[in-house]
Amino acid sequence: MSKVVDEALKSHKVVVISKTYCPFCVKAKNVLKKYNIKDIVIIELDNRDDADEIQDYCARLTGARSVPRVFINGKCIGGGDETARLDGQGKLKELLQECGAI
Template sequence: MLRLVTRENHTHNIFPGTSILIYFKVIFPELEMSQVKTMIDAKIGGKKVVVFSKTYCPYCTKAKKVLRNHYGKDLNEADVEIIEIENNPDCDAIQDYLKTLTGGRSVPRVFINGKCIGGGDETQALEQSGKLSGLLQ
């Protein structure tokens, strides 16, 4: 048996054979698309840099590494929010809304000062061209 404790300190027992994904969807129901939109817009507007990412994605790792190289120069860690979405029950809705915003559903989606600059390759290309520092000002 697996025990899950939520942020609200509620304890839930998950028995062998129970799908954890289904269980999470019961405990943490998906947000309505309007709520997803509101959440994403607030995140993008609330930080200098926002990255929608998945932990296992090599392109996401690439973008995050490039951005980390700017910590202490053009960026403070407090200026950046990395949002790992693969375990979020709203992952599909988040990616659907990102497609509406940016034309792309894939991750990473990197936003600087509210504008999407693209993904891992685009972030690295801006770094190599010397233009990334200017965008981070």
């Protein structure tokens, strides 16, 4: 189990599990930057000793080990493409407003 992920999900409205060099992670973070999110944490796995453990835990939580994993109010909305799609549909803003992140 990954305490890092559990603590982040309990403590923050928006959580992004990411790698700095991943284009899909950059895509998701750029979409999220459009909003003035008050409560966001981005966990960059690049230099973490527990990166594999975190990704394995994300696979158990969300069904996918890939990054990014974007969570809003504790619920995974998907990765970079899904985050951009929700934004384009206007649903991302709704989710962020509903949980009080913006």
